[in-house]
Every structure is written in C-alpha cells, then in structure tokens.
Amino acid sequence: MPVSTVACAIAGDVDGAHRCTPSATQRGRSLDQGGESVDIKAATKSYGAVRALDNVTLNVAPREFVSLLGPSGSGKTTLLGILGGFVQPSSGSIHFGGRDVTFLPPHKRDIGVVFQNYALFPHMSVGENVAFPLRARRIAKADWAARVSAALAMVGLSGYEARGIAQLSGGQRQRVALARAMIFEPRLILMDEPLSALDKQLREAMQIELRELHKRIGATIIYVTHDQREALTMSDRVAILKDGRLVQIDRPERLHDHPADSFVASFIGEASLLPVRRIDAGSVALGPAVLKSAREIPDAEALMLAVHSEKLLIANGVADATLNCLTGKVTDIVYQGESLRVFLQLADGTFLSLRQPSHYQASRLLPPVGGELTVTLHPEDTIVVPKARE
Ligand code: ADP
Ligand code: MG
Numbered sequence: 001m002p003v004s005t006v007a008c009a010i011a012g013d014v015d016g017a018h019r020c021t022p023s024a025t026q027r028g029r030s031l032d033q034g035g036e037s038v039d040i041k042a043a044t045k046s047y048g049a050v051r052a053l054d055n056v057t058l059n060v061a062p063r064e065f066v067s068l069l070g071p072s073g074s075g076k077t078t079l080l081g082i083l084g085g086f087v088q089p090s091s092g093s094i095h096f097g098g099r100d101v102t103f104l105p106p107h108k109r110d111i112g113v114v115f116q117n118y119a120l121f122p123h124m125s126v127g128e129n130v131a132f133p134l135r136a137r138r139i140a141k142a143d144w145a146a147r148v149s150a151a152l153a154m155v156g157l158s159g160y161e162a163r164g165i166a167q168l169s170g171g172q173r174q175r176v177a178l179a180r181a182m183i184f185e186p187r188l189i190l191m192d193e194p195l196s197a198l199d200k201q202l203r204e205a206m207q208i209e210l211r212e213l214h215k216r217i218g219a220t221i222i223y224v225t226h227d228q229r230e231a232l233t234m235s236d237r238v239a240i241l242k243d244g245r246l247v248q249i250d251r252p253e254r255l256h257d258h259p260a261d262s263f264v265a266s267f268i269g270e271a272s273l274l275p276v277r278r279i280d281a282g283s284v285a286l287g288p289a290v291l292k293s294a295r296e297i298p299d300a301e302a303l304m305l306a307v308h309s310e311k312l313l314i315a316n317g318v319a320d321a322t323l324n325c326l327t328g329k330v331t332d333i334v335y336q337g338e339s340l341r342v343f344l345q346l347a348d349g350t351f352l353s354l355r356q357p358s359h360y361q362a363s364r365l366l367p368p369v370g371g372e373l374t375v376t377l378h379p380e381d382t383i384v385v386p387k388a389r390e
Helices: 076-084 126-136 141-154 170-182 200-217 228-234 252-257 262-267
Strands: 038-047 050-060 065-069 091-096 111-115 188-192 220-225 237-242 245-250 271-280 283-286 289-292 303-308 324-336 339-346 351-357 372-377 383-386
Touching: 038 076, 050 076, 050 245, 065 076, 065 228, 076 111, 076 188, 076 220, 111 170, 126 141, 126 170, 141 170, 141 200, 170 200, 200 228, 220 228, 228 252, 237 252, 237 262, 245 252, 245 262, 262 271, 262 303, 262 383, 271 351, 283 303, 289 324, 324 351, 339 372
Parallel strands: 065 220, 065 237, 111 188, 188 220
Antiparallel strands: 038 050, 038 091, 237 245, 271 283, 271 303, 283 289, 303 383, 324 339, 324 372, 339 351
C-alpha cells in the first residue's frame, strides 16, 4: 500500500455524512510508524440519571487489537463514540499518542470508523464509495485510482471498482466499508459490531480475515462486540464491560482461566456457576463435597465455583485421588453436531453441564438420561471467584 501523505480522518456517521478535512498536525504519517496508543482516563458519560459509562480507565498499546465486550447496554457504543469524538464525555479525558483529543472533533482525530450497517452509499459504485474520503479531503483526482485499488486489494476486492453496491454480498459490502475506512491508512480504526449483520459462517471467515488484516496494516484497532467468541478469536486483549464499568481487561486465555469475578466467568466460555463456601486457601465446600483448588481461593464473602463444561471429564471407573469428583444424575443430553451437551444434577439439586465429543469412543461413556454419572475436575481447573454484584 502506498505511503500516506495525508492522515486519515474518516469520521463516518451512521447516516453516511462523512466530514473529512486534512488535519494539519497529522500530515505526513505512514503506517511504518505503527498504530496509535490510546489512553482513556476516568471516562464517564451520564445521560440524566443513567451512567452509560462509569469511570473507565484503559490503556491500549500501539498496534494492539482490543475488543470491548459486554451485554447490550453495558456502554460499549458510548465508549467507542467517545473515542471517535461523536460523544462528549461528562468527565475524564482521551489521549491518542499522548495528545489530549478529548475536545477534538471527529474529523481531526486521524481515525477510520466501520459500523455494523456499513454506511455505504447505495447509488455509488464500489470505487466511488472507497474514494469518498479522498473527494471530501480534496485529494488530487489523479491519485485516486491507485489509492482505491490499493485499498481494495487490502480487503481482497481487487478489480471491483465498477461494481454497484447492490450487486455485492453482505460480506463484500463489509469489506468495501473496511477499504473506505483504511484509505487514509489511519493509525487507529474503531469498529462497532461490524460483522453482526452477517451469517455465522461468513462472520467467522471475516473474523480470521480481520485478524490477518490487522497484522498486515499495523493499525491499532478497538472493536466493539457482544459476541465472546468473536472477541476471543481476534483480540490481543478483551475489555469486559458491565453497567458502564470496566470489570476486567486481559488476554483471552487469562479471561477464560482467571476471570475476575462470576460475571466474567459467566460471560466467557461455557461455565456453570455454583455457590461454594471457603474452607481454606486451597479448598471449598460444594454442598457436602470438598473440592481442592490449585489456585489461591479468594477471601471474599460470597464465592462461586466456575466450572467450564469442557473441563469436566467422565471418570470412567478409574479412581484418582488427586482429582475432584462430582456425581449426579444425567437430566438431559443435547446433540449439537461435533459435541454433546450433557446436563447433570448434583445431590443438592444444582446443575452442571459438560461437553462430550459426539464420536463413538467418547459418547459411549455416557449413561442414558436418568442414569448416574461421575465426572472429574482437575484442581488446576477448579476456578473459584468472588460473586459479582447483581
Ligand atoms: P451498548 O453499546 O453496550 O449496548 P450503549 O453504550 O449504547 O451500550 O448504552 C449504554 C447505556 O446508556 C444504556 O443504558 C443506554 O440506554 C444509555 N444510552 C446510550 N446512549 C444514550 C442517549 N443518547 N441518551 C440516553 N441514554 C443513552
Ligand atoms: Mg452498541
């Protein structure tokens, strides 16, 4: 891709009203200089009595891919809007590469933005859509074709310049929106659920594409999603939001295996959460059963055991005193293609679920529904977390 001489400011509104003017302070950047660092300091946004965002502090390194993950209404879009300059924080500040941009308008922020609904112009061709920021920024027409073809090549759409938007599939439209967001080679790209309109297969293919693209272009990406698998697949780190607050930011495997509390544990992976009582630093009581944990049991008032369904293994008659054992009655077996989800009711009435591969060698170990089953949980996989506030 050609080295950019004018920095990007594609501040796209959802309605497609792009306001693009060159930013004097940001001329002459190229991707060789890497992505932008982003520092969010105590950002708060209130709408009347609603705290959409509550004192969020978050530092994103240059070239990092960070996802904002949380249920609907947790403040993801508000935080992205504050980064893009579309939403003014009630308090706190935003810094890009050490510069305070809190009060900078969107078109001066040197960012690319991609939204869920693409915000493409349906009456324009692919090439015209991708070139739109160039037109708005008054770049010489002679330079357009090369820039547009480079941006389209980046997203695997070489030669699509003349196509109409209506002739494209959903995935291709999303790629056009990406190409447009990247045409000025921004050092920071913001994306708000860009794949959620696509069907599952295409979404998963695009996740891998975006991952690859991120490695190639070297921009910092901040990506909003409510889909945990999507966040885990693509991100260097994932920030978990709940009720406007940042609960935890960590690498995907850390979130999965070291959740900060029961909210994160319930949101990442497929976990059953059971109330337990602390016995000492290395063990808890689950009803009458004692479970050992290789991790330090937190000294909190209310504790929950988070049991990921893939971590429970069928005991298969072999006694191993180093493992935790749980016995219950199989209440349901759900066939889900490559695996079976098995629901187990323990003696105290609580439920667990485990996953068993659906192939013969594994599924033959299961009793029929109504039968008794003993499963083991390794102390290394025995995760006890403080119970989150409701
Ligand atoms: P998410 O993107 O995680 O679904 P949002 O950031 O859109 O969440 O919203 C967070 C909270 O702020 C929600 O309770 C939402 O209703 C509220 N909110 C967002 N935007 C506005 C607004 N413009 N006016 C009033 N309340 C808003
Ligand atoms: Mg949202």
